[in-house]
Amino acid sequence: DIQMTQSPSTLSASVGDRVKITCRASQNINYWLAWYQQKPGKAPKLLIYQASRLESGVPSRFSGSGSGTEFTLTISSLQPDDFATYYCQQYDSYSFGQGTKVEIK
Amino acid sequence: QVQLQESGPGLVKPSETLSLKCTVSGGSINTYYWSWIRQSPGKGPEWLGYIYDDGRTKYSPSLKSRLTISVDTSKSQFSLKLTSVTAADTAVYYCARQRAYVFDYWGQGTLVTVSS
Numbered sequence: 001d002i003q004m005t006q007s008p009s010t011l012s013a014s015v016g017d018r019v020k021i022t023c024r025a026s027q028n029i030n031y032w033l034a035w036y037q038q039k040p041g042k043a044p045k046l047l048i049y050q051a052s053r054l055e056s057g058v059p060s061r062f063s064g065s066g067s068g069t070e071f072t073l074t075i076s077s078l079q080p081d082d083f084a085t086y087y088c089q090q091y092d093s094y095s096f097g098q099g100t101k102v103e104i105k
Numbered sequence: 106q107v108q109l110q111e112s113g114p115g116l117v118k119p120s121e122t123l124s125l126k127c128t129v130s131g132g133s134i135n136t137y138y139w140s141w142i143r144q145s146p147g148k149g150p151e152w153l154g155y156i157y158d159d160g161r162t163k164y165s166p167s168l169k170s171r172l173t174i175s176v177d178t179s180k181s182q183f184s185l186k187l188t189s190v191t192a193a194d195t196a197v198y199y200c201a202r203q204r205a206y207v208f209d210y211w212g213q214g215t216l217v218t219v220s221s
Contacts, residue, residue: 001166034207036150043199043211044150055209087149091206093165094140094152 002026002090006097012105019075021100023066023088031067032091038099039084047086048073078102107132109200109212117194117219123187127200127212134158134181138203141174141185143196144214151196155203156183190219 003026013019023033031051036044046055048064051071061076075082083104088097113125127139140155154164156174164172168187176183187194195218201208 032206036208043201043214044208045211046207046209049205049207089150089207094206096149096151098149 002029002092002095004088004090004095004097006086006088006100008100009098010101010103012103013078014105015078015080017078017105019078019082019102021073021086021102023071023073023097025069025071025090028068029090029092033064033066033071034089034091035062035064035073036087036089036096037082037084038087044087075102107202107210109202109210111198111200111212111215113215113217115216115218117190117217118221119191119219120189123185123190123194123217123219125185125198125200125215125217127183127185129181129183129202134176134178134183139176139183140201140203140208142199142201142208142211143194144199145196150199153185153187192219195219 005024007022033051035048038044047058047062052064063074065072085099085101087099108130110128117123135158138155141153142150144150154174156162156176171188173186197214197216199214200212202210
């Protein structure tokens with residue numbers, strides 16, 4: 001099974017900050033990776049697919065990069081609505097990372 | 106706008122069968138894969154399995170022996186049955202539409218607690 005490891009587990013940031021979250025795969029997954037945002041009590045929301053493709057309706061401040069085993073989700077200028085937990089997900093066996101919580105500094 | 110809604114008991118006794126339904130509205134159940142995903146408190150989501158409109162299924166290897174997913178296209182519903190549950194199966198269960206290999210529409214989730 002492919003394991004997904006996110007870092008950091010928690011990230012403290014302020015509105016306007018540039019934020020980067022990393023996801024590492026235990027083996028090469030090419031660019032077969034997605035990112036989701038989840039708010040408390042809600043279902044995850046798809047942000048990015050195929051590592052860097054922005055889902056329709058998602059603000060352009062979100063971007064994804066990487067391939068192989070290392071991937072990054074970047075929020076260019078953190079907005080109040082962005083405080084949430086973010087998960088990566090690989091396509092092969094649909095496993096998710098353990099999550100990165102973005103909290104207010 | 107596609108909407109999914111989970112339904113089923115919120116409390117199941119240990120060793121019994123957990124049964125949930127997902128009703129799809131606002132779009133066709135045909136030509137898509139439909140998944141069940143669960144999430145234990147404080148953990149990342151866990152994919153359980155999917156079904157296609159023709160009944161083809163794929164299950165997580167860790168649950169394959171206990172899990173059955175079925176579909177009723179005439180009612181735009183698909184269902185999950187998980188047998189021999191334990192406290193480890195306590196989680197929020199989501200149904201979701203699968204587009205290629207990602208999940209683009211989700212239900213709101215339903216908490217299922219396994220307890221006597």
